Amino acid sequence: MTSGTYDTGTYDTGTYVTGTYDMAVVGAGPAGLAAAITAAAAGRAVALVDAGPRPGGQYFRHRAADPGRRPRLDGVTYLPGHRVWQVEPGFVVHALAGTGGTAGTGGAGGADERPVEIRAAMLVLAPGAYDRSLPFPGWDLPGVLTAGAAQALVKGSGVAAGARTVVAGTGPFLLPVATELAATGSTVAGVFEANRPYGFAAALARQPARLAEGARYTAALGRARIPYLMGRAVVAAHGDGAHGDGAVTAVTVARLDDDWHPVGGTERTIECDSVAVGYGFTPQLELPLQLGCATEVAADGNLVVVVDAAQRTSVPGVYAAGEVTGIGGAQLAMVEGELAAHAAHAALGHGAPLASKRVRGLLARRRRLRDFAAALRAAYAVRPGWTSWLRDDTLICRCEEVPYARLAAAVGLGATEPRAVKLLSRAGMGWCQGRVCGYPTAMITAAATGRPPGAAELRSLARRPIAQPIRLGDLAGGADPADPAGFASGELRKRGRV
Amino acid sequence: MSPASEKGERAIERADFEITFDGRPVGVTAGQTVGAALVAAGIRSWRRTRMTGRPRGLFCGIGVCFDCLITVNDRPGLRACLVEARQGDVVRSDDPHRDGAGP
Numbered sequence: 001m002t003s004g005t006y007d008t009g010t011y012d013t014g015t016y017v018t019g020t021y022d023m024a025v026v027g028a029g030p031a032g033l034a035a036a037i038t039a040a041a042a043g044r045a046v047a048l049v050d051a052g053p054r055p056g057g058q059y060f061r062h063r064a065a066d067p068g069r070r071p072r073l074d075g076v077t078y079l080p081g082h083r084v085w086q087v088e089p090g091f092v093v094h095a096l097a098g099t100g101g102t103a104g105t106g107g108a109g110g111a112d113e114r115p116v117e118i119r120a121a122m123l124v125l126a127p128g129a130y131d132r133s134l135p136f137p138g139w140d141l142p143g144v145l146t147a148g149a150a151q152a153l154v155k156g157s158g159v160a161a162g163a164r165t166v167v168a169g170t171g172p173f174l175l176p177v178a179t180e181l182a183a184t185g186s187t188v189a190g191v192f193e194a195n196r197p198y199g200f201a202a203a204l205a206r207q208p209a210r211l212a213e214g215a216r217y218t219a220a221l222g223r224a225r226i227p228y229l230m231g232r233a234v235v236a237a238h239g240d241g242a243h244g245d246g247a248v249t250a251v252t253v254a255r256l257d258d259d260w261h262p263v264g265g266t267e268r269t270i271e272c273d274s275v276a277v278g279y280g281f282t283p284q285l286e287l288p289l290q291l292g293c294a295t296e297v298a299a300d301g302n303l304v305v306v307v308d309a310a311q312r313t314s315v316p317g318v319y320a321a322g323e324v325t326g327i328g329g330a331q332l333a334m335v336e337g338e339l340a341a342h343a344a345h346a347a348l349g350h351g352a353p354l355a356s357k358r359v360r361g362l363l364a365r366r367r368r369l370r371d372f373a374a375a376l377r378a379a380y381a382v383r384p385g386w387t388s389w390l391r392d393d394t395l396i397c398r399c400e401e402v403p404y405a406r407l408a409a410a411v412g413l414g415a416t417e418p419r420a421v422k423l424l425s426r427a428g429m430g431w432c433q434g435r436v437c438g439y440p441t442a443m444i445t446a447a448a449t450g451r452p453p454g455a456a457e458l459r460s461l462a463r464r465p466i467a468q469p470i471r472l473g474d475l476a477g478g479a480d481p482a483d484p485a486g487f488a489s490g491e492l493r494k495r496g497r498v
Numbered sequence: 499m500s501p502a503s504e505k506g507e508r509a510i511e512r513a514d515f516e517i518t519f520d521g522r523p524v525g526v527t528a529g530q531t532v533g534a535a536l537v538a539a540g541i542r543s544w545r546r547t548r549m550t551g552r553p554r555g556l557f558c559g560i561g562v563c564f565d566c567l568i569t570v571n572d573r574p575g576l577r578a579c580l581v582e583a584r585q586g587d588v589v590r591s592d593d594p595h596r597d598g599a600g601p
Contacts, residue, residue, distance in 0.1 A: 051561070053582060058560060130558060130560055130562045131558060140552060140554070140557075140565075141553075142542040142543035142553050142554060142555040142556075143542050143555075144557070145556055145557055145558075145559060146557060146558050146559060148558065148559060148560060149556055149557060149558055149559025149560065149579070150559070151559075152559040152560055152579070153533075153534050153537060153556070153559060156529075156530075156531065156534065157527070157529065157530040157531055157534030157535070157538075158527060158530070158534075159530065159534040159535075159537055159538040161537065161556075162537075245541075245542055245543050245553060246543060246552075246553040247542040247543060247553070247555075398554075398557070398563065398565060399563075399564065399565075401547055401548075401549045401550055401552070430564075431564035431567075432562060432563045432564050435562050435563065436557075436558065436562065436563050
């Protein structure tokens with residue numbers, strides 16, 4: 001296949017520079033895998049660049065000891081352990097390559113990372129999403145995790161977050177989190193769904209596969225005797241700071257009105273040693289924003305990449321697929337990834353003609369899945385009353401330890417835009433660069449001003465010129481000269497044969 | 499015996515290999531991240547915040563939030579949720595005041 005031809009790169013002042021691929025796909029989750037496999041099957045030279053040690057992203061996460069479940073990547077130059085921190089027009093994908101899944105810190109960032117530039121004519125961005133969090137008193141206690149973290153522990157490492165877990169938030173993702181926690185040995189004290197998604201039944205009825213999936217989860221919850229309660233939320237977590245390790249020991253669950261204000265007198269305390277909480281997902285927008293791809297605010301309040309029918313972004317040669325175009329789940333992501341690859345293949349020219357029947361089928365599937373995703377977003381939206389769970393001392397920014405009172409003070413000083421609130425309060429200026437507190441900061445600002453955040457405001461919070469933490473030396477281009485020959489002697493080539 | 503150390507002993511019995519956390523042995527099943535191995539051993543926090551000294555451990559679990567920073571084999575500022583544990587790793591809780599801490 002073509003991959004062997006294209007990884008005969010060279011060193012340029014310590015940076016490994018690849019030959020030019022037809023396509024670089026960033027992200028090896030459902031969308032990126034579908035794109036890369038499709039492009040390779042069409043005969044294109046494709047590099048699949050991913051920070052993780054194994055293909056699959058968050059959805060197809062599996063354990064190192066479970067290679068039988070890995071997707072086949074015939075003809076794809078697969079580059080695991082490559083943290084992409086910048087993409088230049090043209091396209092040059094700048095990554096730091098760790099030692100991958102075989103030896104250790106894959107994607108974690110370490111001194112053994114080496115700079116790599118992957119050159120490609122076309123770019124498919126499939127960076128995925130991460131959990132959207134809403135702060136509440138005690139959400140930073142050890143033992144309180146995102147729902148995705150609980151799932152990653154189970155799927156990636158076979159570990160339950162605790163012995164007795166409370167699952168809370170909104171969205172259907174809470175169901176597999178609860179059932180898999182139970183299957184991994186945790187008692188699940190309850191699933192507390194903040195919404196009352198009754199209207200969702202109609203949309204579900206039009207999706208037999210999803211309906212069956214929902215029925216399976218409901219049955220699994222029943223078998224594990226896990227209570228599933230709607231219109232309720234974890235509004236506070238409590239720890240035992242005086243004794244033990246200061247981790248969570250209990251939560252307060254309250255019934256919510258339709259706007260998510262707690263109903264007085266309905267609070268009850270539930271003992272637990274772990275909490276898995278998630279309020280939907282936030283798309284990873286660093287790379288599309290770096291390239292100048294147009295974005296817009298979706299109905300769920302997320303900033304998303306605008307794509308046309310062919311998954312093209314506003315930047316020529318850049319395609320986007322999966323959660324970055326709007327949260328829609330793995331099935332939709334795979335359809336979008338395949339469509340993006342077909343479109344990029346056609347745009348490159350001189351290739352095998354498109355299988356038009358296949359593409360028509362994909363377009364029809366995408367329409368159905370997007371309709372379903374829209375119904376999901378409406379049923380499981382975040383309602384504004386959650387800000388009434390906050391106390392003055394509730395941290396909004398976990399990194400810079402900025403309490404709610406300081407954001408409220410910034411608004412009091414006249415800040416009417418999230419970016420001004422950020423600059424005055426330091427919320428979002430720590431290690432995570434506002435990835436966790438960006439959405440709550442925008443919502444808190446909106447609650448104070450009575451005006452929802454616009455796309456420009458959300459862009460100002462989501463723009464990160466450097467998508468991954470990197471060493472200053474790499475930024476300056478003076479790469480770590482340590483043992484470049486070891487890398488040149490075929491490590492990349494070897495990985496291309498996955 | 500604390501619940502954490504009971505859990506730790508059970509984990510070591512099942513383990514493929516061991517690492518150490520602040521000098522004590524922690525069992526690891528091959529392929530687990532450092533963070534997962536610590537959680538399985540009942541260890542939930544390994545860092546204190548810079549300003550108010552709050553305990554922190556895993557939160558996002560996928561490398562986004564930087565709450566779970568930890569020192570592995572003298573390399574500080576690694577994300578425990580991403581680093582795959584290797585036999586004999588010497589893992590230490592992170593001291594935010596030490597030079598070089600941070601990602």
